[in-house]
Amino acid sequence: xxxxxxxxxxxxxxxxxxxxxxxxxxxxxxxxxxxxxxxxxxxxxxxxxxxxxxxxxxxxxxxxxxxxxxxxxxxxxxxxxxxxxxxxxxxxxxxxxxxxxxxxxxxxxxxxxxxxxxxxxxxxxxxxxxxxxxxxxxx
Amino acid sequence: xxxxxxxxxxxxxxxxxxxxxxxxxxxxxxxxxxxxxxxxxxxxxxxxxxxxxxxxxxxxxxxxxxxxxxxxxxxxxxxxxxxxxxxxxxxxxxxxxxxxxxxxxxxxxxxxxxxxxxxxxxxxxxxxxxxxxxxxxxx
Amino acid sequence: xxxxxxxxxxxxxxxxxxxxxxxxxxxxxxxxxxxxxxxxxxxxxxxxxxxxxxxxxxxxxxxxxxxxxxxxxxxxxxxxxxxxxxxxxxxxxxxxxxxxxxxxxxxxxxxxxxxxxxxxxxxxxxxxxxxxxxxxxxx
Amino acid sequence: xxxxxxxxxxxxxxxxxxxxxxxxxxxxxxxxxxxxxxxxxxxxxxxxxxxxxxxxxxxxxxxxxxxxxxxxxxxxxxxxxxxxxxxxxxxxxxxxxxxxxxxxxxxxxxxxxxxxxxxxxxxxxxxxxxxxxxxxxxx
Numbered sequence: 230x231x232x233x234x235x236x237x238x239x240x241x242x243x244x245x246x247x248x249x250x251x252x253x254x255x256x257x258x259x260x261x262x263x264x265x266x267x268x269x270x271x272x273x274x275x276x277x278x279x280x281x282x283x284x285x286x287x288x289x290x291x292x293x294x295x296x297x298x299x300x301x302x303x304x305x306x307x308x309x310x311x312x313x314x315x316x317x318x319x320x321x322x323x324x325x326x327x328x329x330x331x332x333x334x335x336x337x338x339x340x341x342x343x344x345x346x347x348x349x350x351x352x353x354x355x356x357x358x359x360x361x362x363x364x365x366x367x368x
Numbered sequence: 369x370x371x372x373x374x375x376x377x378x379x380x381x382x383x384x385x386x387x388x389x390x391x392x393x394x395x396x397x398x399x400x401x402x403x404x405x406x407x408x409x410x411x412x413x414x415x416x417x418x419x420x421x422x423x424x425x426x427x428x429x430x431x432x433x434x435x436x437x438x439x440x441x442x443x444x445x446x447x448x449x450x451x452x453x454x455x456x457x458x459x460x461x462x463x464x465x466x467x468x469x470x471x472x473x474x475x476x477x478x479x480x481x482x483x484x485x486x487x488x489x490x491x492x493x494x495x496x497x498x499x500x501x502x503x504x505x506x507x
Numbered sequence: 508x509x510x511x512x513x514x515x516x517x518x519x520x521x522x523x524x525x526x527x528x529x530x531x532x533x534x535x536x537x538x539x540x541x542x543x544x545x546x547x548x549x550x551x552x553x554x555x556x557x558x559x560x561x562x563x564x565x566x567x568x569x570x571x572x573x574x575x576x577x578x579x580x581x582x583x584x585x586x587x588x589x590x591x592x593x594x595x596x597x598x599x600x601x602x603x604x605x606x607x608x609x610x611x612x613x614x615x616x617x618x619x620x621x622x623x624x625x626x627x628x629x630x631x632x633x634x635x636x637x638x639x640x641x642x643x644x645x646x
Numbered sequence: 647x648x649x650x651x652x653x654x655x656x657x658x659x660x661x662x663x664x665x666x667x668x669x670x671x672x673x674x675x676x677x678x679x680x681x682x683x684x685x686x687x688x689x690x691x692x693x694x695x696x697x698x699x700x701x702x703x704x705x706x707x708x709x710x711x712x713x714x715x716x717x718x719x720x721x722x723x724x725x726x727x728x729x730x731x732x733x734x735x736x737x738x739x740x741x742x743x744x745x746x747x748x749x750x751x752x753x754x755x756x757x758x759x760x761x762x763x764x765x766x767x768x769x770x771x772x773x774x775x776x777x778x779x780x781x782x783x784x785x
Binding site: 388389391393394395396398399402416417420425427428429430431432433434435438 | 527528530532533534535537538541555556559564566567568569570571572573574577
Binding site: 384406410415 | 688
């Protein structure tokens with residue numbers, strides 16, 4: 230895996246994800262990105278369900294998406310992800326590459342945060358897990 | 369309203385609901401039917417959220433869908449609904465007609481039931497509300 | 508693979524497919540079934556795109572779905588499929604089993620047909636491919 | 647209507663649009679925004695289908711979304727839209743307000759462009775329609 234990313238998740242386009250224009254609808258990319266983030270979180274011990282049970286409510290505060298190349302029916306692709314912790318934010322840099330030619334399809338920055346006891350705040354359990362990932366990457 | 373139906377909900381096809389073939393994807397009709405059922409339930413005082421808060425978990429046990437005419441981009445249509453109570457089931461007959469020509473697009477029977485305290489059971493609050501609707505229809 | 512099925516496709520539930528009740532929304536099962544059908548068709552040389560380019564427009568005429576056990580966040584499952592050709596219909600028996608305990612989640616019969624030159628008709632290329640599968644199964 | 651916007655489209659949240667957390671899934675906002683854009687375009691004589699038939703392929707090049715307040719089951723809301731033409735871009739400023747309290751839910755900038763004869767280019771028919779809207783607003 231490229232050193233700039235912490236996680237990769239492969240997908241295949243499903244026909245029902247394509248729209249009138251014969252390409253993946255632009256909203257579906259947010260589904261791909263969410264699924265890759267949740268799989269990444271589980272891979273570092275952070276299950277979305279467990280986090281919510283602890284009273285931590287993570288949510289997306291901001292999404293910036295640059296669409297580069299449209300994905301089509303049956304295309305294979307990979308979502309690559311890098312995470313950063315900054316103040317009360319957990320920031321995910323997520324890029325999508327078509328396979329096998331690695332053509333860039335989407336570049337995105339997904340800024341998330343969490344609500345604890347009704348207030349915007351980061352959760353220790355999340356911050357520690359993320360810092361461990363960042364440490365590992367910079368080795 | 370036709371005497372055979374208890375409720376009507378109008379919709380317009382949204383472009384993102386159409387797929388590669390330029391028609392509404394067959395799964396999306398279940399979304400339309402669910403939204404019409406929930407709006408009907410609210411119209412007779414049964415909010416989906418309130419029902420769940422009372423420990424009643426309604427769910428779809430069976431769906432039978434006959435696709436007659438495909439809906440397309442920008443089509444207007446109406447979901448018409450008739451409800452019956454039978455044993456531990458609440459049965460919804462839901463038909464979709466394109467507007468303004470009233471061409472039949474879908475005929476369906478959606479059989480629902482509910483779980484209360486971990487067991488399949490009907491809820492008094494739901495049965496009473498449905499029986500009132502049936503009474504009204506048969507007047 | 509069980510001798511009663513011609514094809515299997517494994518999936519994992521994605522969080523965005525779950526609804527308010529914390530379970531996979533009933534419409535999403537039709538997405539799973541469609542993706543499994545299209546993957547099966549490709550595996551026997553019938554690409555959905557190629558079929559349309561030949562002027563053959565397949566569509567779902569009828570869907571019967573029996574919901575047995577709800578799928579939840581992160582559940583793994585398999586869609587198993589058996590196909591039959593009957594008159595102007597291609598019929599898909601599709602069942603969903605949760606993994607690894609093989610609990611049945613959904614039983615379904617998806618009846619499809621096709622339009623060629625504006626008329627309901629089966630396509631030779633599809634019928635031949637399906638008959639080959641049926642032959643293989645009955646050996 | 648507020649002088650800063652060119653178009654408004656009202657919606658109601660449908661239960662199937664909500665996810666595990668009981669709120670509208672963040673990808674669904676892109677569906678709302680697309681539907682509002684397409685309805686706006688139709689209102690100024692630009693049908694999405696007609697545009698494609700003319701060989702003009704519009705697409706979203708960039709989306710920036712700031713999530714402010716989550717929409718919930720049954721919430722009513724309005725998408726308000728302002729359009730600008732700039733070089734080879736058509737830019738849509740789209741904000742979502744909950745009704746009836748007008749609380750801001752989402753602020754977004756959706757940058758679109760089009761492909762004509764395989765090249766990035768604006769289409770005269772679109773530019774003229776947009777300029778008419780801008781003129782009207784500035785009166």
